[in-house]
Amino acid sequence: MTHFLFDGFDTAPVTILLAHGAGASMDSPSMAATAKALAAAGFQVARFEFHYMAARRYGHRKPPPRAETVNPEYIKAIADLRAKGVTGKLIIGGKSMGGRVASMVADEMFEKGDSAGLVCLGYPFHPPAKPEQLRTKHLLGLKTPTLMFQGTRDELGTKDEVATYGLSDAIEMIWLEDGDHDLKPRKAISGFSTADHLGTMAERVKAWAEGL
Numbered sequence: 607m608t609h610f611l612f613d614g615f616d617t618a619p620v621t622i623l624l625a626h627g628a629g630a631s632m633d634s635p636s637m638a639a640t641a642k643a644l645a646a647a648g649f650q651v652a653r654f655e656f657h658y659m660a661a662r663r664y665g666h667r668k669p670p671p672r673a674e675t676v677n678p679e680y681i682k683a684i685a686d687l688r689a690k691g692v693t694g695k696l697i698i699g700g701k702s703m704g705g706r707v708a709s710m711v712a713d714e715m716f717e718k719g720d721s722a723g724l725v726c727l728g729y730p731f732h733p734p735a736k737p738e739q740l741r742t743k744h745l746l747g748l749k750t751p752t753l754m755f756q757g758t759r760d761e762l763g764t765k766d767e768v769a770t771y772g773l774s775d776a777i778e779m780i781w782l783e784d785g786d787h788d789l790k791p792r793k794a795i796s797g798f799s800t801a802d803h804l805g806t807m808a809e810r811v812k813a814w815a816e817g818l
Contacts, residue, residue, distance in 0.1 A: 608686040614645030625704025647808035699725035731763030757785020
């Protein structure tokens with residue numbers, strides 16, 4: 607059974623399932639702050655870890671696997687979440703690699719009625735310094751309603767780069783000023799804090815989810 611960390615109330619009408627990025631656990635400060643911002647907007651948030659990350663807690667230092675190899679783990683997390691009695695509307699997503707994995711199973715889950723939408727935070731459109739190695743093929747025909755939040759300083763997908771990708775019309779891009787790959791801005795330059803951007807993210811997700 608998948609282990610979850612929950613934020614928010616179990617009576618919330620919408621639950622958001624979040625997976626972590628390649629290098630940080632589900633209880634990292636960034637993931638915790640994201641979950642708390644979404645919970646404050648009225649969602650129940652469930653976080654989980656892929657097996658390689660969970661193994662690190664027991665001293666097994668495994669590198670991140672190829673993202674597509676953990677697709678079954680995400681699908682199982684959805685089933686395990688339902689088995690725990692979580693009902694109502696479910697949105698899947700995650701941070702960086704976690705959002706990428708969610709995006710690869712999104713249409714299957716959406717078509718089966720197992721999820722209502724997808725939220726990606728800092729999508730890794732390509733590896734660092736390798737803009738030619740795109741991770742967008744499955745995004746071109748994506749049918750699942752999707753929000754992607756990207757910092758304007760994110761080196762894994764700049765605004766100019768993303769504009770050329772021909773992404774599905776189901777995807778709405780939200781650009782957060784001066785945010786890096788963790789959506790963190792330089793407050794002295796942008797006038798925004800990470801909390802500001804997370805608050806904006808949560809409110810945008812809330813308004814969008816009401817229309818799903």
